[in-house]
Amino acid sequence: MSYQVLARKWRPRTFHELVGQTHVQRALVNALDQGRLHHAYLFTGTRGVGKTTLARILAKCLNCTAGGKGDEGVTSTPCGQCDSCRTIDEGRFVDLIEVDAASRTKVEDTRELLDNVQYAPTQGRYKVYLIDEVHMLSTSSFNALLKTLEEPPPHVKFLLATTDPHRLPPTVLSRCLQFTLKHLPPERVVEHLTHVLGEEGIAFEESALWLLGKAAEGSMRDAMSLTDQAIAFGQGVVHHADVAAMLGTLDHRHVLALVETLAEVDVARLLEEVARLAEQGPDFAAVLDDVTAILHRLAVAQMVPDAVDSGHGDRETVLALAARFTAEDVQLYYQIGIQGRGDMAHAPDLRSALEMTLMRMLAFRPQGVPRPPATPLPLQPERPAEPPPASPIPKSEPALEPARDAAPEPDSTLEAAPEPASQPAPEPVIETAVETAPVPPEPDPAAPEPREPAASDRLDxxxxxxxxxxxxxxxxxxxxxxxxxxxxxxxxxxxxxxxxxxxxxxxxxxxxxxxxxxxxxxxxxxxxxxxxxxxxxxETPRQRESRLAQARHARALDTLNRDPHVQQLKETFGATFIDNGVTPARGTD
Structure with missing residues (x-):
């Protein structure tokens, strides 16, 4: 028996087997169950989302003989076993006329097609005309179709499918019920591929399915075709490395490594990662696109962690990376990445453009010039605070600590003070200081005492x-x-x-x-x-600020209303205040 490709073998046969088109499925099932059948349906959407499949399922629902004879035999759950269902699945049903409008665009073809509309169906309950890529018909063909499309015989149904509904005349659109099929997200594609490969008994790696789901770009048919190719490429097994090689895509782990160097603010390692990428001959513009895509996911992870997708099976990695960036850095890096992508056309070569864009992210980050950090987070501005680790405990006056952190020069003068203490000349200076302040030597030996006032210094x-x-x-x-x-x-x-x-x-x-x-x-x-x-x-500080601002605004309004000049203006000209236009002066209570 000849091999049947996955896209045809696993083509849905009923509405309940459809993947990701619930809104269309619900509308058609309810219409069939309630007997509210329109004479013309238009299915729109990109390639491979199920337009023709839906039309064939609807044709089976209209002609299935398991429900009985007459109009009341129409069902939303075709049996798939009767002669009508089997011949429709096999493409041999006489009363299902499938037309490829791309190859029959002339008005003569349309007229020939419509000559047989008046005749009753031969085998089924309805004569169904399925016109695929209907936007390819000529203007004359549409004009010839209009009258029949609006008032067809009761035994005729028109099912139209197109990838470009904007090219259809409004007169045709107004005569049809239009259903727009959605792109399939990678999550739904991976879920369906997992089911299919499990039923087929084919081993696979989940990360490989994510590559296929991304490459399909919303088309389930493309996903199934790529999966067929991956199975052949991997000799019956779907591996991540094989799929990446087949698709010619960059290993996602290299892009994550680039983003990690941004988190570590490590320019040397960043350039090393770009050099490793260069050995694989990648599209550097696509690499920058992948970096900005990850930055977008980091921003989502910081704001709404539950909304982070697992587009490459790396959700946990993205969440961990998001904690190593500030929101300001992510937004800035993303903006620089988008701008750098547009500048690539003017760069001497794409690799240097990528390197300059990534280094620009670090050079303009809010926390200053990048340095190799000692911690996962870029905290270089805190380095000057390292010398006084033991000082917080012996200090009795905490107000002196920020002075030492901000100005290291006074620290050196204080450290130099003990040296002249052994000389005879500085001693009178210290003695005079003792006269004005009788307890100068206490700050140093008073190490245990700060714990006593600490209770009163605790913030409420x-x-x-x-x-x-x-x-x-x-x-x-x-x-x-x-x-x-x-x-x-x-x-x-x-x-x-x-x-x-x-x-x-x-x-x-x-x-x-x-x-x-x-x-x-x-x-x-x-x-x-x-x-x-x-x-x-x-109250929170924000709530307090809002309350005080409202109070200041109310006082300002009251002051203006009591002003005699303002009162005179009101009486003379009938003037009124626009409350939102009154702004209290700075420093007013």
Missing amino acids: HAGWLDGFAALGLGGLTRSLAANCQLKHDDGATLELRLDPEQAAMQAEIHETRIARALAAQGLKRRVAFTPEPLDPTL
């Missing part, structure tokens, strides 16, 4: 609200912190209760930035977010 929620503006936070970090309430401060860790709606933006970099801002205000704390419902009795 009122202090969090009052000092929020002074933290000087900006961008996404400020937006995140403004939706937090202070949950607990034990002197070492500041725990912030985060609005669950904002939890998707949570990242370690934001905790680090808030901790750095608190240290600048004299509070050495580690910051931790706890996503949980907010306490309705407490």
Whole structure:
């Protein structure tokens, strides 16, 4: 027996076997069950989504003899066993006239076709005209078809299919019920291929099916044809490496490695990865497209983690990478990638264009010039804070710590002070300092004492609200912190209760930035977010800002309304205030 390709062997025979066209299936099934049959149907969509398949299933539903004779025998579940169903599946049904409009475009062909419309069906209940690629008909052919298409005999149904409905005359569109078939997402394609290969007993790797699903570009027929090719290429087994070689696509792991170098801010490794790619002779423009596609998925992962797709079977990897970027970096990198893609046409060669685009991402990142990081996150600006690791404990005045972090030169002068202490000349200077401040030597030996005032220095929620503006936070970090309430401060860790709606933006970099801002205000704390419902009795900084702004606006309106000049204008000209146009002056209470 000759081999039958998968696309034909697994072609749906009933509505319930369709994949991914639920909206069309539901409408047709309900119409058939209720007996509300139109005389002309138009199926539109790209190649391989099921237009002709749907038309043939509908033809079987109209002519299946298992339901009985007459119009009442129409069913939405054809038996597939009667003579009508079997001959339609085999392409031998006399009353199903399939026409390829691409090869019969002349008006004479259309007239010849319509000459037999008036005759009753020979074998079935209805005579069905299936015209594929109907947009290829000439204007004269459409004109010849119009009258019959609008008022056909009761025993005739027209099923039209096209990939380009915009080329159909409005007069034809208005005479048909139109159904638009959707692209099939890779997830649905992979799911169906998994079922088919399982039934066929063919071993496969799931990552290989994702490559096929992406390459199909929404067409199930293309996916099945590519799968046939992959089976032959891999000698009966569908492997990832074989499919990648067959399709000529780049190994997705190389693209992920490029994005990882962006997370590590490692320019040297970035150039090494590009050099490895160059050995495979890839399309560098396609590589940049893949990088920007991953950046888009990282942005989705940061905002709505549950919405991240598994387009290459790498969902967990994408979620892990998303935690290593800030939202600002992802948005900036994406914009630079899109701009760099357009600039590639003017570059001396595509490899240098790719390298320059990736290095531009790191050069313009918000946190400054890239350096090889010691941690998974790019935290180079914190390097100056490394020298005083032991100082937070002995310090009795935390306000002095940010001064040392911001200006290392005063630190050197303080360190030089003990040396002249042994010389006779500086001693009078220290003694005079003792006269004005009788307790100068206490800051150094008073290491255990800071724990006593630490209890009073612990931040409460009122202090969090009052000092929020002074933290000087900006961008996404400020937006995140403004939706937090202070949950607990034990002197070492500041725990912030985060609005669950904002939890998707949570990242370690934001905790680090808030901790750095608190240290600048004299509070050495580690910051931790706890996503949980907010306490309705407490305000967040954003809620407080909104309330104070409304109060200032109300006071400004009241002040204006009581102004005698304003009152005179109202009385003389009938003037009224536009509330939204009143803005309180800066610094007003």
